[in-house]
């Protein structure tokens with residue numbers, strides 16, 4: 202059995218963490234042979250609730266759980282961690298856009314970037330879930346200059362999973378038979394869910410999704426807006442934001458980053474190098490492949506005029522959000 206790795210989950214007393222912690226501690230993320238030492242960070246007033254979560258983790262009797270450290274101190278929480286799930290942040294309520302959370306949440310990611318910089322492993326893999334996730338990830342990386350920018354990512358995997366599920370239902374196949382759907386840009390209502398390069402297994406053979414769906418108008422309209430607005434639809438129904446599916450997506454993202462994406466593309470918010478004419482130096486969601494703990498943007502895809510407009514609109518929003526975040530972080 203390998204030596205345990207330290208993994209931090211922030212917002213550990215919150216609703217996403219309540220689903221995520223079991224997945225991490227049971228081996229679904231880092232593999233069935235990798236023990237984990239869980240660091241649980243939340244704010245001081247939540248320490249009582251967190252105590253209950255710690256009790257429940259013990260009561261799960263999980264063989265891979267090597268230990269648990271609950272704390273309200275970021276430097277203690279981030280000490281020597283190999284992986285960080287940055288979940289802790291305010292969620293939006295009905296009628297809000299995710300960027301409305303910026304002024305409340307972005308300072309958390311400045312402070313946590315500084316703490317990671319001081320005490321985390323320099324190869325730590327950071328997944329930002331707290332919204333607005335892309336811009337929070339950008340800020341976190343900025344305040345952790347001793348850690349490579351490539352190690353900071355934002356979660357658009359939930360959007361990818363939603364898109365894959367919508368397409369599978371439309372075509373009438375199991376969800377795992379659809380692959381390579383792409384989420385471009387921001388985890389916001391400007392994101393572009395793009396099925397144009399995705400493929401589906403039908404009757405044992407692979408076929409392009411656009412041919413299998415055979416409804417271009419659907420792929421350009423209903424499909425796009427359903428995925429863009431799915432978070433809001435869940436909030437309208439549940440009066441709370443997605444948690445079960447967000448935790449599953451966070452597990453998928455980190456698992457693929459650590460263990461490899463195989464023959465599938467996955468979407469991750471990563472620091473943009475200007476690929477596909479996107480703005481540089483914002484955290485933009487691209488199709489990537491992962492192996493040996495590194496991600497690589499999928500190259501050589503054709504961008505239609507329709508897609509171009511969408512990639513530009515979501516890029517523009519990210520540039521604006523970045524500026525707003527830098528302004529908030531000045532003081």
Ligand SMILES: NC(=O)C1=CN([C@@H]2O[C@H](COP(=O)(O)OP(=O)(O)OC[C@H]3O[C@@H](n4cnc5c(N)ncnc54)[C@H](O)[C@@H]3O)[C@@H](O)[C@H]2O)C=CC1
Pocket residue numbers: 211212213214215216217218242243244247288289290291292293309329330331332334356357359360388442443444447
């Ligand atoms: N990227 C994505 O796809 C998704 C992102 N989200 C976002 O994830 C975040 C968390 O959502 P939930 O778990 O539902 O919220 P929640 O309110 O249930 O839990 C958040 C937890 O974070 C804690 N927290 C607040 N400030 C903190 C700090 N400075 N350090 C550590 N912990 C802190 C709170 O005390 C609370 O326990 C929200 O911002 C939400 O919008 C949610 C779903 C999907």
Ligand SMILES: O=C([O-])CC(=O)C(=O)O
Pocket residue numbers: 292293299332359431432433435436442443447
């Ligand atoms: O919509 C929200 O505020 C929560 C979230 O990010 C999602 O469900 O995608």
